[in-house]
Amino acid sequence: MSTPIEKINQFTRRELSESEVYLFDVILCDNDIDRDLESFSESALIQMQKLFIGKTGIFDHNLQSAGQTARIYDTELVKSPDKKTKDGRTLLSLKAHAYMIRTDSNLDFIKEIDAGIKKEVSVSCSAGRHLCSVCGTDKALSACNHISGKKYGQKTCYTILDDIQDAYEWSFVAVPAQPAAGVTKYFKTASVSVPDAELSQLLSELEQQTRSEIFTLCRNQALPVSKALCTAAEKMDLRELVQFKKSLLEQEHSLSQADVQLADFRQK
Ligand SMILES: [Zn+2]
Structure with a gap:
């Protein structure tokens, strides 16, 4: 001892x-x-x-x-x-x-x-x-x-x-987080490292997916998916694509609201 x-x-x-x-x-x-x-x-x-x-x-x-x-x-x-x-x-x-x-x-x-x-x-x-x-x-x-x-x-x-x-x-610590033992715990999670090649592959997949969602939204709103739109979408990065998709979704929402109001009006 x-x-x-x-x-x-x-x-x-x-x-x-x-x-x-x-x-x-x-x-x-x-x-x-x-x-x-x-x-x-x-x-x-x-x-x-x-x-x-x-x-x-x-x-x-x-x-x-x-x-x-x-x-x-x-x-x-x-x-x-x-x-x-x-x-x-x-x-x-x-x-x-x-x-x-x-x-x-x-x-x-x-x-x-x-x-x-x-x-x-x-x-x-x-x-x-x-x-x-x-x-x-x-x-x-x-x-x-x-x-x-x-x-x-x-x-x-x-x-x-x-x-x-x-x-x-x-x-x-001045203030205990646990009444009995005064213990707080925080956990360090191991960060996951993704190889650069894998990451850019993932990004381009996400961009491609967002582009096709944009085209679907356009068609739903009777907007022509023109060659110009396709070219523009091709040049956008993920952030811009997401922003574009968001504005299309908002537009779709306000259009459907207008439809409801119009239907209400017709019923009267
Ligand atoms: Zn359980």
Whole structure:
């Protein structure tokens, strides 16, 4: 078993002494259903237990100077048999042991933690699976008919966040997003990169489709699809084509309104 300072010194460039560091604990998150009707699965919490070790935390997003950071040197899962989640499961929390180097600039902050202020924590991580609590469908892959917050028999529908891919950072925020643990989550989705050739192919297909929609709209409104129109449409980019289509749709709408009014008039 290594001591806290031994664990801390795994992450530091120079060896720190116990008097140089300030140690404190924070609850990062738990398995209760939060305001967004989301809940971490037990295995997600176990994954995060490993992923958050060594991760840096910041105090408010506007105070990112070097002296204003803390780091997690150890984590533990805490089971509270006397506390239940909103749907009656035993509360399981992810507790982090963190340290910061004592400096003049964080003296006040340390005082605030000691006084029990500013303990709300926000974490950011990415979840690979967003499961429906009623039927288990992965909402990222397909949809189901269950609506978050509604009851289905004995089960309340919410989203189970599972398969945590990475943990990014944690921070102290002034206002907690979740009443219990003070957790907010935001997810970084991997951006999909489309090869340039594929992208231009996609664009030209979209342009072609919009052109043929334009010609159909013209014919519907008894406008001749002349050679001049075809040439003009051929020269338009997607943005211009969409704009043109929109004006034709508006025209069609006002024409049909006029037809209705005319029919009304004839009936009178
Ligand atoms: Zn479902």
